[in-house]
Amino acid sequence: MTLDRVTTSLHDELRWIRASLLGTLEGLSEHDVRRPLTETGTNLLGLVKHLTLTEARYLGEVVGRPFPEPLPRWDDSAANRAHFWVTEHETRAEVLDRYARACRHADATIDALPLDAPGHVPWWPRPHVRLVDVVVHVLVETSRHTGHADILREGLDGVVGTGSAAGSPVDDATREARARYRAQVEAAARAAAGTA
Numbered sequence: 038m039t040l041d042r043v044t045t046s047l048h049d050e051l052r053w054i055r056a057s058l059l060g061t062l063e064g065l066s067e068h069d070v071r072r073p074l075t076e077t078g079t080n081l082l083g084l085v086k087h088l089t090l091t092e093a094r095y096l097g098e099v100v101g102r103p104f105p106e107p108l109p110r111w112d113d114s115a116a117n118r119a120h121f122w123v124t125e126h127e128t129r130a131e132v133l134d135r136y137a138r139a140c141r142h143a144d145a146t147i148d149a150l151p152l153d154a155p156g157h158v159p160w161w162p163r164p165h166v167r168l169v170d171v172v173v174h175v176l177v178e179t180s181r182h183t184g185h186a187d188i189l190r191e192g193l194d195g196v197v198g199t200g201s202a203a204g205s206p207v208d209d210a211t212r213e214a215r216a217r218y219r220a221q222v223e224a225a226a227r228a229a230a231g232t233a
Contacts, residue, residue, distance in 0.1 A: 040152055047172050048147050052055060054179045055140055058085065059133070061186040065193065071123055074189045081189055082132055083122040084182045088138040090120045091178050095171040100156040104142050106135070113159055119153035 062070050062081055070082040093104035094111065109116030123132055152169040191197050195207035195215075 043169075043183040044147065044152055047169075047176060048144070051147075051172070051176050051179065052144075054183050057188055058088065059136075061183070061190045062129075062133075063117060064196075065190075067129065069193055070129060073122075078122060079185060079189065081186055082129060083120075084186050086120050086123055086132050086135050088179055088182055089132070089139045090117075091175055092139040095158075095175050096146045097139075099158050099166070099171055100154055100168050102142070102146045102149070104139060106138070115176040142143065143175070155215060157215065160161060182229055187231070 062085070065081070071080055073080050090108060093106070093108055096102075097104040098108070109120070111117070123129075147168070150168050152167065153170070154168040156166045156168060156171055158164050158166055158171070187197065193214065
C-alpha cells in the first residue's frame, strides 16, 4: 500500500465521520442541540465546538500551519473548558461555519504535507510527532465524540444513524421492534447476572 493510499483512506474516513457528526444535529430544535444531556453537561453543539478546536489545533498549529482565527492557548484550562458548550450569544450557524472553516483548513494541511511531516504536541508525553499521528488522533477523537452524539440523539427522540435518516420521526412499529430487542438484551443481562 502506498503512502498516498494511506493518506486518502484516512482523509476519506475523517470526512465521513465529520458528516456523521453533523447529521446528529439535523432536525433538532435550538434548545435540543444546546442543552446538557448528561450529568457532566455534554451537549451536541458543544461537541461540534470542541471538535472545531481539535481540527484547528492538531491539523494546524501542531504541524506548523496555524489556523488563521484565534484559538485559546493550549495551557489555558478555563478557555479550553469553554469550548465544550455554546453560549446564548453564539448562533448555531456561527458554530457550524467555524467547524467548516477548521475542517477546510485541516483538509488543506492533509493535502499540503506528507504523512511524515513533523509536528509538536507539547501536552503529549512524547511531544515530537508526525502528521500521520495527528490525523489518526483527530479521526479517533471525532469518531469518539460522534458516538457520543449518536447516543445523545437517540436519547432525545429515538433517531439513530446520521445523514438523511436523522430527524426522521420514529414510527410505532420501530418503537415496538426496539422494545422487543431491548427486552431480549435485558433478559440476557439479568440471566448472566443471576437476577432473572
